[in-house]
Amino acid sequence: MASGSEDERRQAIFATVMAIPPGRVCSYGEVARLSQQPGLARFVGRILGEVDGLPWFRVVRAGGQIAFAQETQKYHEQVSRLVAEGVEIKNGRVQDWKQRYWQGY
DNA sequence: GTGATGACGTAGG
């Protein structure tokens, strides 16, 4: 898979990220899979940084870890946004990962 | 053209 033009792939990723329900989180790798592009987790991260209007804060690393270093501004912004939706974060980690993890409908 | 670099993931020691 993972075929199609780069633009089509970006489109698919955009749609997947937009579909993540509030209060839930998803991993980069899962977003890639749900977008029919298994293995392209890095690509997902790049898109999140380029496109605006996406609920980028709902995407974390596999296992529930926040992708940014704790001392960065990005890290704090992501945490506050997740907390605002009721997602608990502790030591850079999403609590209750299994329940918070969204794997599509 | 080549090698390094990311908002990553999995496998193995």
Place this chain on the structure above:
DNA sequence: ACCTACGCCATCA
């Protein structure tokens, strides 16, 4: 739990 090695792919020096 920690670390290394690869795989992935667009971008940039």
